[in-house]
Amino acid sequence: xxxxxxxxxxxxxxxxxxxxxxxxxxxxxxxxxxxxxxxxxxxxxxxxxxxxxxxxxxxxxxxxxxxxxxxxxxxxxxxxxxxxxxxxxxxxxxxxxxxxxxxxxxxxxxxxxxxxxxxxxxxxxxxxxxxxxxxxxxxxxxxxxxxxxxxxxxxxxxxxxxxxxxxxxxxxxxxxxxxxxxxxxxxxxx
Amino acid sequence: xxxxxxxxxxxxxxxxxxxxxxxxxxxxxxxxxxxxxxxxxxxxxxxxxxxxxxxxxxxxxxxxxxxxxxxxxxxxxxxxxxxxxxxxxxxxxxxxxxxxxxxxxxxxxxxxxxxxxxxxxxxxxxxxxxxxxxxxxxxxxxxxxxxxxxxxxxxxxxxxxxxxxxxxxxxxxxxxxxxxxxxxxxxxxx
DNA sequence: GTGTTTTCTTAAACTACTTTAAGTTTTTTG
DNA sequence: CAAAAAACTTAAAGTAGTTTAAGAAAACAC
Numbered sequence: 001x002x003x004x005x006x007x008x009x010x011x012x013x014x015x016x017x018x019x020x021x022x023x024x025x026x027x028x029x030x031x032x033x034x035x036x037x038x039x040x041x042x043x044x045x046x047x048x049x050x051x052x053x054x055x056x057x058x059x060x061x062x063x064x065x066x067x068x069x070x071x072x073x074x075x076x077x078x079x080x081x082x083x084x085x086x087x088x089x090x091x092x093x094x095x096x097x098x099x100x101x102x103x104x105x106x107x108x109x110x111x112x113x114x115x116x117x118x119x120x121x122x123x124x125x126x127x128x129x130x131x132x133x134x135x136x137x138x139x140x141x142x143x144x145x146x147x148x149x150x151x152x153x154x155x156x157x158x159x160x161x162x163x164x165x166x167x168x169x170x171x172x173x174x175x176x177x178x179x180x181x182x183x184x185x186x187x188x189x190x
Numbered sequence: 191x192x193x194x195x196x197x198x199x200x201x202x203x204x205x206x207x208x209x210x211x212x213x214x215x216x217x218x219x220x221x222x223x224x225x226x227x228x229x230x231x232x233x234x235x236x237x238x239x240x241x242x243x244x245x246x247x248x249x250x251x252x253x254x255x256x257x258x259x260x261x262x263x264x265x266x267x268x269x270x271x272x273x274x275x276x277x278x279x280x281x282x283x284x285x286x287x288x289x290x291x292x293x294x295x296x297x298x299x300x301x302x303x304x305x306x307x308x309x310x311x312x313x314x315x316x317x318x319x320x321x322x323x324x325x326x327x328x329x330x331x332x333x334x335x336x337x338x339x340x341x342x343x344x345x346x347x348x349x350x351x352x353x354x355x356x357x358x359x360x361x362x363x364x365x366x367x368x369x370x371x372x373x374x375x376x377x378x379x380x
Numbered sequence: 381g382t383g384t385t386t387t388c389t390t391a392a393a394c395t396a397c398t399t400t401a402a403g404t405t406t407t408t409t410g
Numbered sequence: 411c412a413a414a415a416a417a418c419t420t421a422a423a424g425t426a427g428t429t430t431a432a433g434a435a436a437a438c439a440c
Contacts, residue, residue: 082324129319134272
């Protein structure tokens, strides 16, 4: 159940068998069917999720009610609304299972206790955030410096299984263009 | 010299007067004239910068040699290439003073020692990264959900002094359009 | 202070991508 | 497996933002 997250933590910091158990005592497994929400806009964001299996997306709604994919999370990624996690503000975004997903959840209060008990987890979360932040800035770079077509070619070359698993209209949204335009790109070549 | 960073750290974790001194012993003040680089693409990224005063930008170059602003940092923000900081890979982006800037620098090795000596700094950096990551995702949201004009109006409403201080073509680049288009928006109204 | 460089403006021609709308295919559900 | 819903395609008309190019204004350097 918790072997993937344990392995992930151990890539960054060390954990004794005893500490592994302590860590697990704060975690909870949750299963979400396709299209079920882990978090909805306006709710309190009380948990943070490590994806065990499946695909999860973060999205926002604009005034016209159009959903915009901000972020995908697959196996081995953490996802939450960091803006409102651990505050008393309502969430600004939605998190939803794209495929049936199993996640490891840790609550805000539980995380605080865990960090007191296993201070090395503070380092783990820092390192994970450094990677996520760097990836987010790199995405900004891609959005600005490449055309829609280049972004699509690059994405399907680097994440071919992803393009298989996720509906095209979500890929289009993530890459910042319309599903119709993606359809046209596919017709053109590949 | 170090009072701004000390105050910033104390907003997140506590520091005794003794610990403040320890922290300062790992830090170094650096001054950069306008247009001087803190980091250039291809170099090793060995330091992390806290902006004391002035404005600093992170940018990338595309194939045509056009500079794209990825990120600005002003007083109270940390900036570095997190992708290559503390690795042996060459930096993927440039960091440059837009205005004369004073920064507090900490080296990668120094940071490691600091974290051993003052474990609460691990928490500080985690919390700072959570904010930065959340802000980066929020920017992605704005880029996708608003038109160039809306982005410009929103930005100049929320950061009016910034628009004063920074050349317009950098603001345009940051917001994802051309300086000519920004000029047109300004002519239209306000 | 005058010459040079940097930044900003204007406007016309252009294009990458959107919108709309209708039809087809695939997946889901009872 | 039949009906309904969700996802994908095609194509024509439209538009938000780019490109190019040239001139004006502001900032900088000696």
